Amino acid sequence: MSWDSDLVDNVSDELFWDPKVDNVAIAVSAKAGTITLRGTVGSLREKREAKKAAQRVTGVLEVDNQLKVRLMDDAGRVDADIRGDVLQALMLDSLVPRTVDAKVLDGWVTLTGRVDWQYQRDEAEFVASNIVGALDVFNEIEIKNPKPNAGDLQESIKSAFKRNASLDAEGLHVSTDNGMVTVKGTVGSWAERDEAIDAAWSAPGVTAVRDDLTVTY
Incomplete structure (x- = not known):
């Protein structure tokens, strides 16, 4: 085969x-x-x-x-009902700040607002994706962290890579530009790729992460 x-x-x-x-x-x-x-x-x-x-x-x-x-009963839901459920779920999740809002058009959910950390963006998207009737989620939430010192940011991410037992830090390269982090290199699995990207997002001041990693076996 x-x-x-x-x-x-x-x-x-x-x-x-x-x-x-x-x-x-x-x-x-x-x-x-x-x-x-x-x-x-x-x-x-x-x-x-x-x-x-x-x-x-x-x-x-x-x-x-x-x-x-496609809903199992093949029946769509009214956008206003979906939005109400999304907002209610976001409000009940302690990890999502009240600055996050949502709108719905034809079952497509768009999240907006500002947060301090990427994990809050991820949590809001996860919550919205669980709502019955949501066909997809567009995450337009912005991160409002202050811009960090580029050298400090780069070194802190490299240190996080070295501490992580799931990562081969030698094969990873980091560059930064005004809060934007680019991670390059090769990883041995999607799980390792996710660990590297999550580690980069966890550094204070990161506003965006560009994934230039290649998964090789």
């Missing part, structure tokens, strides 16, 4: 194995290490979990997630 054929089998098995994903209506294909997911799922959360499952498989270089969200 070819490498791509093995990937299709392994990704399909991983989707079946993940209890958060209903793999019945998901088609998997592969080309040169890039996995494409097609079909329908019952929620945006399930669509994202399917992509994570595919990324966990050894040998997967990229995932093109073309899954469509």
Whole structure:
């Protein structure tokens, strides 16, 4: 069997194995290490979990997630109801500041506002993606951290890489520009890639992270 054929089998098995994903209506294909997911799922959360499952498989270089969200009863929800549920969920989450707002158009949720940290942006997006009827979430929340000293920021991120047992810090390179951090190099898995990007986001003063990492096996 070819490498791509093995990937299709392994990704399909991983989707079946993940209890958060209903793999019945998901088609998997592969080309040169890039996995494409097609079909329908019952929620945006399930669509994202399917992509994570595919990324966990050894040998997967990229995932093109073309899954469509469709409610199981095939009935849409009014945008105002979706927005109300999103705002209520955001308000109840202690990690999301009250400065975050949401609007909904045809089931597409857009998050706006300002926060201090990336984890707050991530949490708001996670919360919104769990709302029934949300077809996708656009995260336009801004980070308002003061701009750090470029040298201090670069060294603090490098130190974080070295402390992290899940990372090979020698293969990672960091550059900074006015709060924008670029991480380059090679990592051995998507999990390692996520660890590196999360570590970069955790440094005080970071307003954006550019992912130039390559996953190699």
